[in-house]
Amino acid sequence: MLELKNVQTFYGNIQVLKDVNIDIREGEIITLIGANGAGKSTTLLSVSGIVPPRSGDIIFDGKSVTGKAPHDIVAMGISQVPEGRRIFPYLTVMENLDMGAFLRKDKRAVKKDMGHIFDLFPILAQRRHQAGGTLSGGEQQMLAISRALMARPRLLLLDEPSLGLAPIVTRRIFDIIKKVNLEDNTTIFLVEQNANFALKVAHRGYVMENGRIVLSDTGLNLLANENVKKAYLGG
């Protein structure tokens, strides 16, 4: 469904992604783990067209998205929950969700989906008229994921959804990621530093070091891999 072929991405003169190859099939949960600064977030930003690759190709559903504008990529069915959540701080919770559905024309279905989101996260329903910037970290993460789901994406890119969250909240977020994957058949590409959680929910995983993919295997095999254990699972 999504294929990165020899992707090389630069920030100015600094090369961040070096010959990255990733293959994601429809319905999968794929995780990309690695240390801080390895290039995980850049990988997602390259897919979304925010930092387009300098060479290589990114193919979604058989069509190249390389060089397309970010809004066209969203229209093709790829949504992202970026690093740091990036809630619109002065828009209300409802307006943030509305923005998630920005490209959708089916107003009635959008309304229904919003109700569905409020069932999923009752706290967001309580805070629906509050400015996004006033929510707690966990609430903002829920809102960020909900906003991305409002677009009804076929591929959801998640950048460190567990960052800064209490373990209980993290578990809840991962449960919902699994649920979305199972019930809506949404393909998920999950970038995480919390490798333990991520590898447990993912079908397959990739390990990135210094902008290169150094390892890829099923989630369970990676969990058992000695090198992965040493580097990312705390022994």
Added chain:
Amino acid sequence: MDWEYFLELLLGGLTRGSIYALIALGYTMVYGIIELINFAHGEIYMIGAFTALIVASVLNYAGMNHVAVAILAMVAAIIYSCAYGFAIEKIAYKPLRNAPRLSALISAIGMSLFLQNYVLLAQTPDFLPFPSLIPDFDFWEPYAHIISSQEIAILATTVSVMILLTVMIKFTIIGKAMRATAQDRIMAALVGVDINRVISVTFVVGSATAAIGGVLIASHVGQINFYIGFIAGIKAFVAAVLGGIGSIPGAVLGSLVLGWTESFFTGYISSDYEDVFAFLFLVLILIFRPSGILGRSETQKV
């Protein structure tokens, strides 16, 4: 205390402030979205006034009805100014979107000088008389020394424009996209907003309000030349900074504060120092409240 004189100054300041507001809105909206001071904005206002002058002169010559002339001149000014605003962004700012901010600022100043000199050459360096588009109504004559029918028309127009703009920004989908883009441009792109389109719309809307301001004040003052955009632009810029650049209510408030400051100081102290007071006030505000009256401090960006 002479209350009638006070009232006269109060209303005079309100009218003046509401004109500043029409121009200041363009500065503040553009700054809110792309963090650029569009120094060519005053020239948009000037071009609006010139367009209205040309159209009104032709139509008046043709003997058209007074109201129709006023409306057509206004509409023509809006359309022409919007086209200029749109083109300026595409030519002078869009290619510099990812360049250092200073480059875009210099481009803006260059655009401003270019447009001034273009109008100077294409029209004339002299002041041209501008026909009064809004007549003095007879029934209002007894009160005209407090507020003229011209001033009432200016107030009514600005208030309607502000209400329309507020509704657009608060409730329409493009308004929401504008606010989202102002708050986080990258995230707006990630939910599917076409950033280039939002920026163009912002320039067009700002140009429209500037054109309305240009026509109203030209009709009120009775003469225009190629240079009117400069001083009006600087004043409106002061008002926008005063209120907190990037904030729309701030631009309106800053404009009213500036209008009243000028009106009362000139009325009670001396009219020779009008501009001195305006800029003195700016300096004081910036010393004690650098982000403006309603400005947000930058620390809120997390």
